[in-house]
Amino acid sequence: MFNIEKLVRQNIRQMKPYSSARDEFKGTATVFIDANENNIGSLAGNNYNRYPDPHQKKLKSRLAKIKGVEPEQIFLGNGSDEAIDLLLRLVCRPGQDALLQLPPTYGMYEVSANLNEVRIDTVQLTADFQIPVEEVLRQLKPETKIVFICSPNNPTGNSINPESIEAILDAFDGLVVVDEAYIDFAHNPSWTTRLQEFPNLVVMQTLSKAWGMAGLRLGMAFASAEIITYLDKIKPPYNINEATQELALAALEKSEELKFMVEEIVQERELLTHALPRLKSVLKVYPSDANFLLVKVTDANGLYNYLLGNGIVVRNRSSLKGCEGCLRISVGTLEENQQLLQSIEEFR
Ligand SMILES: Cc1ncc(COP(=O)(O)O)c(C=O)c1O
Numbered sequence: 001m002f003n004i005e006k007l008v009r010q011n012i013r014q015m016k017p018y019s020s021a022r023d024e025f026k027g028t029a030t031v032f033i034d035a036n037e038n039n040i041g042s043l044a045g046n047n048y049n050r051y052p053d054p055h056q057k058k059l060k061s062r063l064a065k066i067k068g069v070e071p072e073q074i075f076l077g078n079g080s081d082e083a084i085d086l087l088l089r090l091v092c093r094p095g096q097d098a099l100l101q102l103p104p105t106y107g108m109y110e111v112s113a114n115l116n117e118v119r120i121d122t123v124q125l126t127a128d129f130q131i132p133v134e135e136v137l138r139q140l141k142p143e144t145k146i147v148f149i150c151s152p153n154n155p156t157g158n159s160i161n162p163e164s165i166e167a168i169l170d171a172f173d174g175l176v177v178v179d180e181a182y183i184d185f186a187h188n189p190s191w192t193t194r195l196q197e198f199p200n201l202v203v204m205q206t207l208s209k210a211w212g213m214a215g216l217r218l219g220m221a222f223a224s225a226e227i228i229t230y231l232d233k234i235k236p237p238y239n240i241n242e243a244t245q246e247l248a249l250a251a252l253e254k255s256e257e258l259k260f261m262v263e264e265i266v267q268e269r270e271l272l273t274h275a276l277p278r279l280k281s282v283l284k285v286y287p288s289d290a291n292f293l294l295v296k297v298t299d300a301n302g303l304y305n306y307l308l309g310n311g312i313v314v315r316n317r318s319s320l321k322g323c324e325g326c327l328r329i330s331v332g333t334l335e336e337n338q339q340l341l342q343s344i345e346e347f348r
Contacts, residue, residue, distance in 0.1 A: 001173065002173050002174075002199050002200040003173075004199070004224070004226045004227060004230070007091050007145060007173070007174060007175070008090055008091060008230055009089075009090065009091065009092075009093055012089075012090060012230065012233065012234060015233075017232075017233045017234070018237050020035075020051070020054050020237045020238075021034040021035035021051075022034075022035065022051065022053075022054065023054065032050075035050075035051055037049050037050055037051065046242075046243075046246075047242070048242055048243070050242070051238055051242075052238055052240060052241055052242035052245055053245065054237045054238055055232075056076050056240050056245055057071075058245070058249055059076065059240070059245050059248055059249055059252075060074045060076065062249060062252050063076075063220065063252065066252060066255065067190075067192055067205075067220075067222065068192065068193070069192055069195065069222055070225070072225040072228060072229075073195060073222050073223060073224065073225055073228055074220060074221075074222060074228065075220065075221040075222075075223070075228045075231040075232060075235075076218060076219070076220060076239075076240050077218075077219040077220070077221065077235070077239060077240075078217045078218075078219070078236075078239045078240065079206065079208065079217040079218070079219045080179070080181060080204045080205070080206045080208075080219030080220070080221070081108050081112075081219065082219060082235070082239060083204055083219050083220070083221040083231070084108050084109060084112050084148075084177075084179075084204070085112045085115070085116070086231050086234055086235060087146060087175065087177060087202060087221070087231070088109075088112050088113060088116055088118060088146060089116055089234065090230055090231065090234060091145040091146055091174065091175055092113075092116060092118040092145050092146065094116055094117035094118065095117050096143060097118055097119065097143050097144075097145045098118060098119035098120070098121050098141065098143045098144045098145065099113050099118055099119070099120060099121070099144070099145065099146045099147070099148060100121045100122070100123065100136065100139060100140065100144050100146070100147045100148070101120060101121075101122055101147075101148045102122070102123055102124070102125050102131060102136070102148070102149060102150075103122055103124060103125065103320070103321065103322065104125065104129075104153075104155060104156060104317070104320045104321065104322040104323050105125075105148070105150045105153055105154065105155075106148075106150050106153075106154045106155075106179060106181075109148040119143065121139055121141070121144060123135050123136050123139050124321065124322060125153070125156070125322060128158075129153060129156040129158050129286070129322070130158075130160060130161055130164065131149070131160055131161070131164040131165075131168070133164045133167045133168065136168060137167075137168070137171050140171070140172055140174075144172075144174055145174045145175065146174050146175045146176075146177060147168060147172060147174065147175070147176050147177065148177050148179060149165055149168070149176065149177065149178050149179065150178075150179040150181075151165070151178055151179070151180060151183075152180075152182040152183070152185070152186050152288070152289040152290040154181065154182070154290065154292075154328075155292070155294055155315070155317050155320070155323060155326075155328040156286060156294050156322075156323070157182075157286055157287065157288030157289060157290045157292060157293060157294050158286065158287060158288065158289060159186050159188050159289045162188070165178060165191070169198045169200060169201055172200065173200070174200065175200055175202055175227075176198070176200055176201055176202070177202045177203075177204060178191045178201065178202070178203050178204070179204045180203055180204060180205050181204065181205065181206045181208070181209055182209055182210075182289065182290035182291060183205060184209065184210030184211075184258070184262050185209075185210060185262060185265065185266055185269070185288075185289055185290050185291050186289035186290070187289065188289070190203065190205070191203045192205075192222045195222060195223065195224065199224050199226075201223065202221055202222070202223040202227060203221070203222040203223070204219065204220065204221050204222075205219070205220045205222070206218070206219045206220065207219075207220075207248060207251075209290075209291060210258060210261070210262050210265075210291070211251060211258060212261065213247070213248065213251060216243075216244045216247055216248060217244060218240065218244055218248050265291050265331050268331045268332070268333075268334060268337055269288060269291065269293065269331045271337065272285075272293055272329070272331060272337055272340075272341075273285050273287075273288070273293060275341050276293070276295055276341070276344070279341070279344050279345055280298075281297050281298045281299065281303060281344060281347050281348065282295060282296070282297055282298075282344065283296040283297060283298060283325070284296040291330060291331050292328055292329060292330045292331060293328070293329050293331070294317070294323065294326050294327075294328055295326060295327050295328075295329055296325050296326050297325060297326070297327060298325075300316060300318035300325050300326060300327055301316065301318065302347075302348075303327065303344065303347055304316040304318075304327060306343070306347050307340075307343055307344075310343045312339065312340055312343055314327045314328065314329045314330075314340075315327065315328040315329070315330075
């Protein structure tokens with residue numbers, strides 16, 4: 001049976017979180033000399049001399065409406081990379097506990113685990129990049145506290161079968177994190193719609209991809225209010241800066257434009273999916289629900305360097321087990337994609 005109190009590290013359950021100046025003051029006032037700010041002003045303008053809202057209330061309230069969850073079910077991080085790190089630290093004791101990941105997948109689960117001295121157990125995805133569920137269930141040990149599932153998966157681009165994720169959610173007493181950084185480019189519904197069913201489910205999303213705000217660093221984790229309360233307890237107090245909070249809030253009003261941008265990217269992705277296999281150095285384009293394509297080519301290193309020579313940077317994933325001979329290519333603008341196709345055509 002899943003029990004968040006049992007799962008969270010004892011030191012975190014027992015510790016007192018940092019209490020900020022604005023946490024300790026409730027009510028109205030006109031003179032704020034409680035936080036050692038610069039009350040004369042800010043060289044950056046715009047009230048940036050003040051610390052930002054540590055609870056990001058306005059942003060969470062807006063996001064709750066857009067995502068169909070309660071504000072209490074939202075954690076905001078300095079990118080979803082911060083959420084990955086905090087989730088890991090919440091439940092994994094250094095030198096004792098483990099995470100399970102499913103490569104080829106996003107690299108930060110492993111980096112965070114190594115940083116925190118957490119053991120990394122791995123189960124390789126199948127040849128069609130799906131989860132071998134029986135194998136995963138066999139690999140879950142008493143020390144396994146968290147399973148990271150990336151869907152749509154980076155760098156393969158495919159969505160993971162929901163039945164496989166559900167089987168792991170049902171069988172596992174630890175946290176199951178579904179990283180949906182690319183969900184806005186996919187057809188399948190988000191796992192946020194199933195948070196009520198699974199107390200051990202954490203869904204991560206980000207404004208870095210479809211929303212086009214990678215530079216602002218705003219990642220989201222959705223889970224039960226109990227899990228979110230613990231994440232808030234251990235986050236750096238002011239992890240989302242004021243400029244990000246303001247700019248993200250303004251951008252969230254433009255969901256109509258988001259739709260058009262996503263449609264354009266998906267359309268370009270489909271054009272590339274059809275055009276690339278016609279080139280002689282391309283062996284296979286894997287189906288993608290994301291804003292990038294995994295492409296198997298005849299000579300990955302050669303083509304990678306050739307493209308670099310033409311001023312085009314793609315990601316060489318050919319040394320990753322399961323992605324041998326593959327480049328990962330983000331969908332660019334129409335012009336950039338034409339330039340890419342032209343360059344590959346002229347290779348050798
Ligand atoms: C699967 C996946 N998760 C998370 C991230 C990180 O997102 P953020 O920019 O919110 O830290 C990325 C970025 O490439 C990603 O591919």
